[in-house]
Amino acid sequence: MTETTATVWDLLATVPDPEIPALSVVDLGIVREVEELDGNRVRVTLTPTYSGCPATEVIARDVRTALENRYAEVEVRTRLSPAWTTDWMSDEAKGKLLGFGIAPPSGRVTLPLLDVGAPTACPHCGSGSVEELAGFGSTPCKALWRCRTCREPFDYFKKH
Amino acid sequence: MSATSDLSSAAGQQTLADGCLVLSHRLSEWMSKAPTMEEDIALGNIALDLLGQARGLLSHIGDQVGVSEDQLAYFRDPADFRNPLICELPNGDYGHTILRQLFVDCWLAQVWPVLAATAPDEVVRGVAEKAVKENAYHLRHSSAWVVRLGDGTDESRRRMVAALDALWPYRGELAVDGWYDRVESVLTEATLPLPARDAWTQRTSSDGWHTEHLGYLLAEMQSLARAHPGATW
Ligand SMILES: [Zn+2]
Numbered sequence: 001m002t003e004t005t006a007t008v009w010d011l012l013a014t015v016p017d018p019e020i021p022a023l024s025v026v027d028l029g030i031v032r033e034v035e036e037l038d039g040n041r042v043r044v045t046l047t048p049t050y051s052g053c054p055a056t057e058v059i060a061r062d063v064r065t066a067l068e069n070r071y072a073e074v075e076v077r078t079r080l081s082p083a084w085t086t087d088w089m090s091d092e093a094k095g096k097l098l099g100f101g102i103a104p105p106s107g108r109v110t111l112p113l114l115d116v117g118a119p120t121a122c123p124h125c126g127s128g129s130v131e132e133l134a135g136f137g138s139t140p141c142k143a144l145w146r147c148r149t150c151r152e153p154f155d156y157f158k159k160h
Numbered sequence: 161m162s163a164t165s166d167l168s169s170a171a172g173q174q175t176l177a178d179g180c181l182v183l184s185h186r187l188s189e190w191m192s193k194a195p196t197m198e199e200d201i202a203l204g205n206i207a208l209d210l211l212g213q214a215r216g217l218l219s220h221i222g223d224q225v226g227v228s229e230d231q232l233a234y235f236r237d238p239a240d241f242r243n244p245l246i247c248e249l250p251n252g253d254y255g256h257t258i259l260r261q262l263f264v265d266c267w268l269a270q271v272w273p274v275l276a277a278t279a280p281d282e283v284v285r286g287v288a289e290k291a292v293k294e295n296a297y298h299l300r301h302s303s304a305w306v307v308r309l310g311d312g313t314d315e316s317r318r319r320m321v322a323a324l325d326a327l328w329p330y331r332g333e334l335a336v337d338g339w340y341d342r343v344e345s346v347l348t349e350a351t352l353p354l355p356a357r358d359a360w361t362q363r364t365s366s367d368g369w370h371t372e373h374l375g376y377l378l379a380e381m382q383s384l385a386r387a388h389p390g391a392t393w
Binding site: 048080111160 | 198206208209211212213215283286287289293300
């Protein structure tokens, strides 16, 4: 990473995910590559989290906006392979999720995907006694769980 | 029985893209009407994944011939679609919808991993890699519901048996290698009867032949784009 690309990464770290604003696009692990082509042009390569994720287009636009202050020309490319995985989220990102009330994905992904893991603790009270309410939640990346101790429902970011 | 290897061909990709697109639209018809809030959300999520998969493939197909994904989705007529016929069938009751989903999920569970590993084109491989994981989750959902309803109350079982009778003839386009084993293991767990593998099957859409239902589906799906060509928002 050169000094200039480091600046780009810093700028990208200020671009929030539209659906989980506690995380930046860098936290989420969807920024795969940053290349400064010359002093005026930069190219950012993103890997979308989900095939049909409606946030993908918003993210590309937000990335462009964040970098246009500094570069005359911003190219945002999409790279599909290798597919995005929750393994690309940093531990720091998982901590931020927890602080936001979302249980982070537990463990590493193994293929074929046989299960999406389970939250290790309730993000509200820390109790380990939790149960799944529904496999699908408010966004494609989450499932709906409930804490048996404090009785609060919460989102679990599926391991996938 | 078709081989999964055919699916890397242009015709195979069109079948896959159109199947995902048409089924996505069917599932979206459940929005606000599913039996429970959780299922409303589940079917919406599954529809969205299928739409994303369809878009990935349609964009790629369009790139080869210089047209956009929207052109392919909104400005082709029924005879140009190559989706498996089962994808265009009306939803019926929830049992019917979820059994159809199981059949299609099992097809995709055989198809996506092959494409992810062997598709010559990088874009197709990328779409497939993503889809492998999404499909695994969809399959978990449809399997669980088929078991719950098949091995449920007298009424839920009656409806699942009726759905099985209605949908079994449409399996021909889906029954790639490994499909029967997957489906039969779920039907067995659901204590549902196993229909004969060699029973009669419907013809395919490979020559542009469709059921009467696709025209109505497309009329709704394409109406906005055709009324306001090139509209953006
Ligand atoms: Zn709790």
